Amino acid sequence: MTNKSSENFAFPDTLWRRKVRTRILNWYRRNARDLPWRNNLHPYRSWVSEIMLQQTQVATVIDYFNRFIKRFPDVVSLANAEQQEVLRYWEGLGYYRRARQLHLAAQVVRDQHDGEFPTDFESVLALPGVGRYTAGAILSISRNQRLPIVEANTNRLFARLLLHDEDVMSSSSQKRFWAFAEWILPRKHISDFNQALMEVGALVCTPQKPDCKGCPLKSICPTELQQCWERIPKPKKKTKYENLFEVAVVLRDPKSKFVLIRQCEAGERWEGLWDFPRFECSVKKPKQPTRHELSRISSKLNQLTDCSATQLNWLTQIKHGVTKSRIALNCFQADVPRRKRKLKENLKWVHPDDLNNIPLSVTGRKLAKSIS
DNA sequence: AAGACGGGGAA
DNA sequence: TTCCCAGTCTT
Known part of the structure; x- marks a missing residue:
């Protein structure tokens, strides 16, 4: 494998990269929120949290996560439950396909992985409801595996860090962001680093009025330099109801x-x-x-x-x-x-x-x- | 490449 | 009201 996809893109130099890594990590160690899925890191808990967090804000998920884990503390208890009960625990979260697929995937784990949540990327990715982001998030966060992530927070953070003014959801933008996520990923502390990217995106590099003054990446972020956060990421055309x-x-x-x-x-x-x-x-x-x-x-x-x-x-x-x-x-x-x-x-x-x-x-x- | 899926929280 | 959210799957 000589062709890393990051080599198809031009990113800043390795000195810049080192700054990003250390500043993000140091900031995270001082500013990480205490969230329930961050205690007792385990692939099952991480999986449940990641599925719940798809298109759903942290504040909304917290109570659902605690109730769900209390009732279904491990993957086998979830697999053995009735789908109706799983849906009852999901009620109000929306995107109910997630709950049906979570339940189905639990049965796959029970029947094909000896009831142990798999820890290799391909197996996790093969589970229903798990895409590239979720598989990478689960294994990087709970097992410290060196896998990149790209999601809503990092879309915004990367776009601003790279002064990327195209629609962040276009396939060409996504290709670039995945390559960047891979390029920027350190060798160690993957779990903290990936969470730190999202945490900075959620708490500092916000959609409206980002806190550039409190940002660990100020002075190396071109968007902060140009004060053009309103333009980047590119606002999407508004949906009509x-x-x-x-x-x-x-x-x-x-x-x-x-x-x-x-x-x-x-x-x-x-x-x-x-x-x-x-x-x-x-x-x-x-x-x-x-x-x-x-x-x-x-x-x-x-x-x-x-x-x-x-x-x-x-x-x-x-x-x-x-x-x-x-x-x-x-x-x-x-x-x-x-x-x-x-x-x-x-x-x-x-x-x-x-x-x-x-x-x-x-x-x-x-x-x-x-x-x- | 575009559309569907759901609901809550915040501005 | 509108925007946004730790995306995935199907056309």
């Missing part, structure tokens, strides 16, 4: 008080999670829906559940954003004359108290709380 109007119905059996819930299927959002029957439908004045609107709701409800409702009472409106949609969800309650004998696979009647043990979409949880 689409307004959606939906209706959810709490169907209730008045005798037993049971309510009907529906499991989201593959191809839908929230696959594997449960929700109240729900569909797209706009209602102008939800408190006084027109006859026409009511009949549309009934018809769609019947289509989804084979149940017919006697009278629809408006409960509340819940607003929430999902990816690029902004949804206004009008919630109704209705009693059913009598329960159907045969239900579709993905429907079930449950007592409201039992909803506590069932993974629901966040809006489903809000609605469940409002009726209990």
Whole structure:
């Protein structure tokens, strides 16, 4: 192997590199946050934390991580759990595919790696839900293996350090950053160094108003010199949102008080999670829906559940954003004359108290709380 | 190369 | 409101 990919790019000299390494490491030793996954470094814990941290901020993850590790302290306990329980522990974190793949990967480790989390890069990378970043992060952080990482924080830090003004997510930018991450990586203290890169990105080299005065790399960072952090990294074009109007119905059996819930299927959002029957439908004045609107709701409800409702009472409106949609969800309650004998696979009647043990979409949880 | 996936926190 | 987040996987 004579062609290291970093040789295809022009980076500063090795003196500059040494400064970056020592300054970043020294800064980290004084400024590292005390985060739960930094105690008791172990590949399993590191893996769980890395999956949770994908596209999710540190502050959000902390409580989820602690609860999750308490319930699933090792990879085999996770593998042996029901997927529904794993999803329940994930509820509210979003990107639920992560939880399904985490669970699946735990079973792969149990069945193909003797229940021991693998420590070679190829095996880790082969696990579902693990890409180049996550595999490198797990093994570098928990085992000090010499593997580079590139993620949101380092994208920003590298772009500024290299005065890189292209879109950081383009494939050419990513190639350059991976090469740089490899080039800048020291021989020793890999775990601290990789965490330090992210920590500087998170605490100092922030998207808005970075703290260049407190930065360990000030005076060797061209972006600090030129005071051009607003231009680098290149701002992305803003996403436009689409307004959606939906209706959810709490169907209730008045005798037993049971309510009907529906499991989201593959191809839908929230696959594997449960929700109240729900569909797209706009209602102008939800408190006084027109006859026409009511009949549309009934018809769609019947289509989804084979149940017919006697009278629809408006409960509340819940607003929430999902990816690029902004949804206004009008919630109704209705009693059913009598329960159907045969239900579709993905429907079930449950007592409201039992909803506590069932993974629901966040809006489903809000609605469940409002009726209990 | 682009789009989907989710929700919370901060400005 | 909009932006951003310890990315991965599928078209």
